[in-house]
Amino acid sequence: xxxxxxxxxxxxxxxxxxxxxxxxxxxxxxxxxxxxxxxxxxxxxxxxxxxxxxxxxxxxxxxxxxxxxxxxxxxxxxxxxxxxxxxxxxxxxxxxxxxxxxxxxxxxxxxxxxx
Amino acid sequence: xxxxxxxxxxxxxxxxxxxxxxxxxxxxxxxxxxxxxxxxxxxxxxxxxxxxxxxxxxxxxxxxxxxxxxxxxxxxxxxxxxxxxxxxxxxxxxxxxxxxxxxxxxxxxxxxxx
Numbered sequence: 001x002x003x004x005x006x007x008x009x010x011x012x013x014x015x016x017x018x019x020x021x022x023x024x025x026x027x028x029x030x031x032x033x034x035x036x037x038x039x040x041x042x043x044x045x046x047x048x049x050x051x052x053x054x055x056x057x058x059x060x061x062x063x064x065x066x067x068x069x070x071x072x073x074x075x076x077x078x079x080x081x082x083x084x085x086x087x088x089x090x091x092x093x094x095x096x097x098x099x100x101x102x103x104x105x106x107x108x109x110x111x112x113x114x115x
Numbered sequence: 116x117x118x119x120x121x122x123x124x125x126x127x128x129x130x131x132x133x134x135x136x137x138x139x140x141x142x143x144x145x146x147x148x149x150x151x152x153x154x155x156x157x158x159x160x161x162x163x164x165x166x167x168x169x170x171x172x173x174x175x176x177x178x179x180x181x182x183x184x185x186x187x188x189x190x191x192x193x194x195x196x197x198x199x200x201x202x203x204x205x206x207x208x209x210x211x212x213x214x215x216x217x218x219x220x221x222x223x224x225x226x227x228x229x
Contacts, residue, residue: 045216056214090159092158101213
């Protein structure tokens with residue numbers, strides 16, 4: 001099976017712009033989670049989608065949003081970019097069943113740089 | 116709030132030596148526990164997990180971890196490290212229904228000396 005894919009791998013944006021990142025989960029996985037990784041704050045949970053519904057959400061401002069499509073592909077959007085949004089954004093997919101976040105498979109991430 | 120502590124930011128180990136990476140959590144209940152590894156330029160890979168039962172769990176790449184409820188710890192071990200084990204290691208927890216997602220520790224950077 002192909003792994004989790006994320007596009008694009010690298011992005012450079014300027015403050016005030018918005019950005020959309022895409023994630024394609026492993027075939028058959030219906031849960032998709034997003035994480036932000038920065039040197040200062042480490043890995044932080046953004047949100048989780050399951051069957052096109054946001055099921056859980058981390059402590060991020062409303063500028064961060066996401067959605068999931070019927071084929072389980074997910075996108076996250078960040079509006080009005082700030083310098084502090086520069087980070088590696090990781091997507092993870094999970095098969096259904098079992099305890100929450102039972103077995104997450106991570107993609108390689110999208111490196112976002114905000115200038 | 117969920118809290119995961121990895122006390123060691125960096126650890127240097129000689130190739131062939133044993134390894135132990137520490138992880139402590141602070142909750143009233145026992146969370147689900149995980150160890151992930153991140154190699155340079157890569158996403159995270161699950162090494163092992165603990166939900167219940169036997170407190171010594173085996174993972175991939177020769178790693179194991181032991182859950183100690185009395186110490187609120189879930190330390191990762193490997194009897195003999197290889198140069199390819201050099202990476203960043205993250206301990207993570209999920210509490211209850213997972214409303215807060217995976218909560219990660221800050222990570223431990225493992226350096227392997229020849």
